[in-house]
Amino acid sequence: MTDLRELYQEVILDHSKKPRNYHRLEAANHEAEGYNPLCGDHIKVYLLVRDGVVEDVAFEGAGCAICTASASMMTQQIKGRSAEEVERLFRNFHALVTEEETLGTSREDLGKLEVFAGVRDYPVRVKCATLPWHTLHAALDNAGEPVTTE
Numbered sequence: 001m002t003d004l005r006e007l008y009q010e011v012i013l014d015h016s017k018k019p020r021n022y023h024r025l026e027a028a029n030h031e032a033e034g035y036n037p038l039c040g041d042h043i044k045v046y047l048l049v050r051d052g053v054v055e056d057v058a059f060e061g062a063g064c065a066i067c068t069a070s071a072s073m074m075t076q077q078i079k080g081r082s083a084e085e086v087e088r089l090f091r092n093f094h095a096l097v098t099e100e101e102t103l104g105t106s107r108e109d110l111g112k113l114e115v116f117a118g119v120r121d122y123p124v125r126v127k128c129a130t131l132p133w134h135t136l137h138a139a140l141d142n143a144g145e146p147v148t149t150e
């Protein structure tokens, strides 16, 4: 657990212990489920989208600390944003944790999500951190099929 401890920065720990927006969203008009079989993470993301804007967002499920913290911080970052902005954040976040090229997008608006940059050194944990975002993406698309990281 020693190397993981470096990952568990204060912010991540706080969010994993006290996840924000952790509940079922009765008013949701978009939702999706996501699985990460590698770790056992399983979450559900609920969205209330009106006129292309995410008015409310919530999640529930059982995930490891990284997955739970990522989902918690994601919900805080996307509330009030347009679907386009959310998709851009998703790409930026993915680039942050995988260190792929950002394809002309900036990381400027990642804000607190920058704490997940350390995850890229732990390939197994990348899927834990990105699962909430993949699930969010599916919810926006209303894909219907559960998302899996495999």
Ligand code: ZN
Pocket (backbone or CB within 6 Å): 036, 039, 040, 041, 063, 064, 065, 066, 067, 127, 128
């Ligand atoms: Zn996990």
